Amino acid sequence: xxxxxxxxxxxxxxxxxxxxxxxxxxxxxxxxxxxxxxxxxxxxxxxxxxxxxxxxxxxxxxxxxxxxxxxxxxxxxxxxxxxxxxxxxxxxxxxxxxxxxxxxxxxxxxxxxxxxxxxxxxxxxxxxxxxxxxxxxxxxxxxxxxxxxxxxxxxxxxxxxxxxxxxxxxxxxxxxxxxxxxxxxxxxxxxxxxxxxxxxxxxxxxxxxxxxxxxxxxxxxxxxxxxxxxxxxxxxxxxxxxxxxxxxxxxxxxxxxxxxxxxxxxxxxxxxxxxxxxxxx
Amino acid sequence: xxxxxxxxxxxxxxxxxxxxxxxxxxxxxxxxxxxxxxxxxxxxxxxxxxxxxxxxxxxxxxxxxxxxxxxxxxxxxxxxxxxxxxxxxxxxxxxxxxxxxxxxxxxxxxxxx
Numbered sequence: 001x002x003x004x005x006x007x008x009x010x011x012x013x014x015x016x017x018x019x020x021x022x023x024x025x026x027x028x029x030x031x032x033x034x035x036x037x038x039x040x041x042x043x044x045x046x047x048x049x050x051x052x053x054x055x056x057x058x059x060x061x062x063x064x065x066x067x068x069x070x071x072x073x074x075x076x077x078x079x080x081x082x083x084x085x086x087x088x089x090x091x092x093x094x095x096x097x098x099x100x101x102x103x104x105x106x107x108x109x110x111x112x113x114x115x116x117x118x119x120x121x122x123x124x125x126x127x128x129x130x131x132x133x134x135x136x137x138x139x140x141x142x143x144x145x146x147x148x149x150x151x152x153x154x155x156x157x158x159x160x161x162x163x164x165x166x167x168x169x170x171x172x173x174x175x176x177x178x179x180x181x182x183x184x185x186x187x188x189x190x191x192x193x194x195x196x197x198x199x200x201x202x203x204x205x206x207x208x209x210x211x212x213x214x215x216x217x218x219x220x221x222x223x224x225x226x227x228x229x230x231x232x233x234x235x236x237x238x239x240x241x242x243x244x245x246x247x248x249x250x251x252x253x254x255x256x257x258x259x260x261x262x263x264x265x266x267x268x269x270x271x272x273x274x275x276x277x278x279x280x281x
Numbered sequence: 282x283x284x285x286x287x288x289x290x291x292x293x294x295x296x297x298x299x300x301x302x303x304x305x306x307x308x309x310x311x312x313x314x315x316x317x318x319x320x321x322x323x324x325x326x327x328x329x330x331x332x333x334x335x336x337x338x339x340x341x342x343x344x345x346x347x348x349x350x351x352x353x354x355x356x357x358x359x360x361x362x363x364x365x366x367x368x369x370x371x372x373x374x375x376x377x378x379x380x381x382x383x384x385x386x387x388x389x390x391x392x393x394x
Contacts, residue, residue: 068305163359227369229356237359241366256369260376268284268332 003175010143010184022047023089027190030081040081041073050088057087061269062113063128079128082192086132089189097142103232104142108135110230113266114221117259122249130214133198137218139185140178141234159235166234167203179203205245216245230267282380283336287328290320298332336381346381350374
């Protein structure tokens with residue numbers, strides 16, 4: 001299979017659950033400048049299942065709001081529409097992932113938590129957006145796994161056994177890496193570039209056309225969460241650090257120490273969260 | 282600090298964080314030393330997990346400290362020449378030691394070497 005064929009196949013994804021119809025309605029509504037968070041919230045709240053999933057995610061520890069968020073319109077005000085939209089768009093994907101690959105789910109949640117901690121320290125305006133980018137940075141792997149399961153299995157096995165990075169093996173075997181695949185899909189779903197670029201460039205953040213700082217945070221968070229050994233991102237290896245990206249977000253030794261301690265706390269809470277999901281099914 | 286399910290709580294363990302119900306209600310403050318009566322009360326009130334000082338329980342499947350350090354090494358095996366990541370690995374190793382043995386142990390270890 002060549003790259004063009006893979007792209008065609010990914011454009012016409014069959015195996016993943018379709019986007020909830022509510023997404024296109026929300027997109028239309030957001031295009032209207034008069035729209036308010038309360039109105040948007042009301043539309044989302046008509047779907048009770050979606051609402052409860054959404055509230056569970058926004059109240060989970062990787063966003064880390066001290067007070068419980070109890071309504072969707074509050075969530076929109078606090079987290080911003082980009083975050084809420086992304087959570088809605090990806091909610092069905094994460095369900096697939098929870099069922100088929102808990103390790104990758106945990107890796108994603110952990111990366112989101114690390115992104116949030118670093119983004120807050122760097123006083124980025126909407127740190128929850130960076131967390132969300134971290135949450136979906138490996139979207140491409142989920143797609144690969146469900147669309148090309150045999151290739152995915154072979155890629156993971158080769159990466160683990162031969163001590164190689166997944167993205168290298170992906171490029172060799174199918175001509176495209178999971179970052180690029182995730183970026184394609186995120187674009188197809190009309191997610192904003194602030195989220196698309198960090199997904200697409202999480203292994204080469206300096207090449208991102210824009211939002212290099214967010215891309216750098218996702219890049220380093222992916223490294224950090226693998227370094228800690230939480231979850232399973234496919235291959236077990238800590239990825240190479242892009243030193244130009246590191247210059248952008250550089251942390252001192254004592255800051256790093258604080259971040260490790262903070263992350264540790266969050267990961268314990270996340271374990272409870274994933275346990276809850278497993279129990280509730 | 283270790284987070285353990287309430288059913289593994291034992292008399293003499295000391296809370297490293299407040300014991301809270303899943304609804305977020307604080308029942309027992311940090312630094313409280315647990316006794317049987319207290320543990321029973323926490324269970325009754327629906328507390329599921331607590332954080333205790335040190336690392337008193339080895340969970341099934343949980344690695345020992347030296348195994349954890351070995352795994353850490355293995356994960357970093359492809360980036361050993363990167364000075365930034367080497368420093369990160371070092372910090373994570375220290376963190377693992379402190380989590381299990383406490384800060385004083387690490388200090389002694391540093392002085393010794």
